[in-house]
Amino acid sequence: MTTIRSRDGDTISNILWIALKRNDDQAEEALFELNPGLEAYGPVLPAGVMIEIPTLPDKAAETVTNIWD
Numbered sequence: 001m002t003t004i005r006s007r008d009g010d011t012i013s014n015i016l017w018i019a020l021k022r023n024d025d026q027a028e029e030a031l032f033e034l035n036p037g038l039e040a041y042g043p044v045l046p047a048g049v050m051i052e053i054p055t056l057p058d059k060a061a062e063t064v065t066n067i068w069d
Contacts, residue, residue: 001034001052008047012038015045019053030054 004019016023016031032038034052041049 001055003050003052006045006047006049006051010045011043012045015051015053020056022056027054027056030056 002019004015006015012028012031013023016027020027031051031054034054038049038051
């Protein structure tokens with residue numbers, strides 16, 4: 001598990017993308033579960049908030065299906 005410190009203006013989506021290269025609902029839910037009270041900061045975090053980054057399995061590749069396939 002990794003711990004990071006937020007910078008002024010960071011968002012949860014940005015932090016997840018930088019740390020995990022994903023910002024889907026599963027990653028966001030795991031982050032909030034691991035960091036109770038984080039939602040109290042609102043959508044934009046202030047500088048200096050310590051955030052534990054969850055360890056998640058790699059996300060399965062999404063398949064795209066065209067109606068012509």
